[in-house]
Each structure stands twice: as C-alpha cells, then as structure tokens.
Amino acid sequence: MKYVIIGGDAAGMSAAMQITRKDPYADIVTLEKGGIYSYGQCGLPYVIGGLIESTDKLIARSAETFRERYAIDARVHHEVTKVDPVKKTVSGVQTLTGESFSIDYDKLLIATGASPYMPSWKGINKHNSYCLKTIPDAKRLQEVIEQGIRHVTIVGGGYIGLEMAENLKRRNIKVRMIQRSDYVANMFDKDMAMHIHEEAKKHDIELILNENVTEVKGKDRATAIVTDKNEYPTDLVLVSVGVRPNTGFLIDTGIELKQNGAILVNEYLETSLEDIYAAGDCATHYHIVKKQQDYIPLGTTANKQGRLAGMNMIGKKRTFKGITGTSILQFMDVSAAITGLSEKAAKELEIPYQCVQIQSKDHAGYYPGASPLHIKLIYQKEDFLLLGAQIIGEKGVDKRIDVLSTALFHEMSIEDLEDLDLSYAPPFNGVWDPLQQAARRVSN
Numbered sequence: 001m002k003y004v005i006i007g008g009d010a011a012g013m014s015a016a017m018q019i020t021r022k023d024p025y026a027d028i029v030t031l032e033k034g035g036i037y038s039y040g041q042c043g044l045p046y047v048i049g050g051l052i053e054s055t056d057k058l059i060a061r062s063a064e065t066f067r068e069r070y071a072i073d074a075r076v077h078h079e080v081t082k083v084d085p086v087k088k089t090v091s092g093v094q095t096l097t098g099e100s101f102s103i104d105y106d107k108l109l110i111a112t113g114a115s116p117y118m119p120s121w122k123g124i125n126k127h128n129s130y131c132l133k134t135i136p137d138a139k140r141l142q143e144v145i146e147q148g149i150r151h152v153t154i155v156g157g158g159y160i161g162l163e164m165a166e167n168l169k170r171r172n173i174k175v176r177m178i179q180r181s182d183y184v185a186n187m188f189d190k191d192m193a194m195h196i197h198e199e200a201k202k203h204d205i206e207l208i209l210n211e212n213v214t215e216v217k218g219k220d221r222a223t224a225i226v227t228d229k230n231e232y233p234t235d236l237v238l239v240s241v242g243v244r245p246n247t248g249f250l251i252d253t254g255i256e257l258k259q260n261g262a263i264l265v266n267e268y269l270e271t272s273l274e275d276i277y278a279a280g281d282c283a284t285h286y287h288i289v290k291k292q293q294d295y296i297p298l299g300t301t302a303n304k305q306g307r308l309a310g311m312n313m314i315g316k317k318r319t320f321k322g323i324t325g326t327s328i329l330q331f332m333d334v335s336a337a338i339t340g341l342s343e344k345a346a347k348e349l350e351i352p353y354q355c356v357q358i359q360s361k362d363h364a365g366y367y368p369g370a371s372p373l374h375i376k377l378i379y380q381k382e383d384f385l386l387l388g389a390q391i392i393g394e395k396g397v398d399k400r401i402d403v404l405s406t407a408l409f410h411e412m413s414i415e416d417l418e419d420l421d422l423s424y425a426p427p428f429n430g431v432w433d434p435l436q437q438a439a440r441r442v443s444n
C-alpha cells in the first residue's frame, strides 16, 4: 500500500508516524514545500521574545530523522500543485530545481495547514509588513528587530497578536495594537476581554480600537500605518488578522470545501473523495457543543486529527470525536482561557442561555499568594446544560478550563459540576473550587 501525505508538520507527520508504527512495511512518501519538518509553531513568539534561545529548539524531528530512523520518504521543497483523484496521482514542482514531479497513491492525506491572511492595503509589501507562521518568518522578524526596531504596530488582537505583544515588550520594544472591532481577544466576550485590556494598559501596550487599516507607509521599512481615522508612526508592521486554509490547489478536484476553503471531513477524517483524507488546519473540525463542523485551527486538533487519519488510512477505524473549542493564552501577568461557547456564540446560534460570573481566588484566601480568578459560565436556560466557560487570572486558569472542557465533552450540567470531586489543599484551592462556587451561585 502506498501512502502519500502532503504537508510535513503536525497533522501530516502525526499520520505518518501512526502508519509506520502500525505497518513498518508501509510505503510512505511525505511532500513538504518548505525545508523544515515537524516543528512547534506555538513556540515562535517566545523565540522572538528571547525566552527560547533558538528556533532549532522547536524542531521535533528533522526530515533526515524521518528518513533514516522511520524509513519515511520525507521530501523537502516539494510543492504539490495538483491532485488527480481519478488517476490517483499528485503532482507538483521541486521548488529549488524547478523540476516537476508526479507520484501515485493508494491513500492520500492532505495536511497542508493554513497561511496567514495578508490584506491588500495600499503600500503593503514584504519589506514593510511581516507575519508569523514559519521558522523563516520568525528569523526574518528576529533579524529586523536586531537592527534596532523601537516600535512595532501589530494589526489584529487575536492569540498570535497578543502573544507577540507580550514578547516584544519582553525585548523593551514599544507596542501598539490596532483592532477593527471594539475589543481585542474577541474570542472572549467583551466583559471578560476587559481584563486583557486592563493588562495591556498596565504594561503600556497601546490599544487602538474601531479603526480599519488602509495603508502602510515606507518602502523598504515601515514608517507609518494609516487607518480610516488616523496615521501612526511605527518602525515595523506585524499583520495577524487570521489564517486561510491552504487548499487552493484542490479547486478542480471536486473535493467538498467549507465556505472558508477548509476541506470537509467526516468522523474518520475522510473527505468527499474516495481514499483522500484531510486533517489539521486545512480541514474542518467537528464541534461537540455546536454539533456541527467548525473551523478552529489549533495544534492540539492538528496532532489528534493527523494521528486518527493515519489510523483510518491503514484500516484501523477510529473516530475523531470532535473539539470543544478549548484554548488558552498567556498575556503578560494573566492567563486567559475559553472552552465551548461564548455568550456571543450562543446568541449567534440562537440557543437560549444564561450566564453566571464570579470573582474568586485561585487558592485558599488565607494561604499566601492567592490571586483573583474571573470565571464566566454559560449554560442552557431550560436544563442548565453547560455550554461554555471563560476564565482569566494569574494562576490556576489552565486546570479549571480543562475540567470544564472535560465537562463539555461529557455533556455535563451545572449541577454535575457541583458534584465533582476536585482536589483541595490550601496552596492549591478552596474547599469549593471556584468553578463549583460559580455553579453553586446558579443553584442558589
């Protein structure tokens, strides 16, 4: 059996490793258009901030390792430009030599990820505006920062924008964030995101809200950024306004895509075409709470979907159960996490809901070092089924959001949360965990 995998990162190589582990004699070819395999993109902001010494630390396994230790034919600089589902071939170009190639497959996995969206503002070019997705992107940014950049404007207040703001501050660079809506971190509800605004203010990060960027000034290096309301001087523009699935090369295959270009997959990670699978940032992700296909591109999901796609490709049927939409972010002194539906999302889906919000402490108030924890739970009005949660605080955010994600996975109600047996000793918690305090507020 010949397995071909397009994309040599999280989803693609998780699949390749499953196939080779379960079938050591499998013929596996992986095609990667870049020069680097399997690396942790999530660590890139911290390399730029100087917390991690080099991008080399982020590489889990090199192409040579895949070839020599796992007998995977891991090719670099191989960009796939066409898939023929009738002849069962993929073809493309070796980007260094310009030579074309064509390879046949029995089973194909598309794991091509997503690319940062670069808007077509007036004056924008590759010298005055940057994005962060790959190791070469990070190196370019590092290089220009080392030339003495003093001020950066980040366009987009999502996860990557906020993580970059923190890491640029770590290097004593002044940071401005421009967001076209009225608050940053808008995966959260506005009332919760206000804690992030406070944090930005505390650390002298300038937030420009409700403004649309229209132009970048400066040819070889940015000198200013222009919005529909103002012009702001700056030394560097970092664009972080979302990603688009890398699926353009599939347009004439007849493969079914979601409106945003993500490949529609079923629970076995199969696409609408026979023997073609998809996983990771280029595919859809079934959302357990929404009960529909969604698109939340994250490393956790890419690894999981890739692993399961690999199993299914070799005939070991395993379903992808779905995501609850859980994510976490560190921003300066706080962590902010979300799982399930925000209030905004519940409204959009027209689900009758209610919310409870509390401020508690991450551990017993009398034990030194307790810090505030802001919790918001969203639940279904009629039966108190948990729909989602948001938590922001200095400590203890991660463990609580994971409890709540597990609760969503098992369709638990607010009352079920009260019944959980959660760990307690004064340095770790109160006798009633803050999320149980929130649940009790509802039943009271």
Ligand SMILES: Cc1cc2nc3c(=O)[nH]c(=O)nc-3n(C[C@H](O)[C@H](O)[C@H](O)COP(=O)(O)OP(=O)(O)OC[C@H]3O[C@@H](n4cnc5c(N)ncnc54)[C@H](O)[C@@H]3O)c2cc1C
Pocket: 006, 007, 008, 009, 010, 011, 012, 031, 032, 033, 034, 040, 041, 042, 043, 044, 045, 078, 079, 080, 081, 111, 112, 113, 114, 132, 133, 134, 160, 246, 249, 279, 280, 281, 282, 297, 298, 299, 300, 301, 302
């Ligand atoms: C700065 C940053 C921080 C992040 N932080 C987090 C985090 O904290 N937590 C989290 O869960 N996620 C995080 N993510 C997201 C996470 O990195 C991605 O979800 C994950 O890398 C997706 O894996 P993937 O394999 O689907 O796609 P990718 O990692 O994008 O890999 C796809 C590969 O396919 C290759 N490719 C594309 N098109 C072709 C083609 N036509 N032919 C051949 N090869 C092709 C690409 O070169 C790429 O190497 C972060 C991402 C970034 C950029």
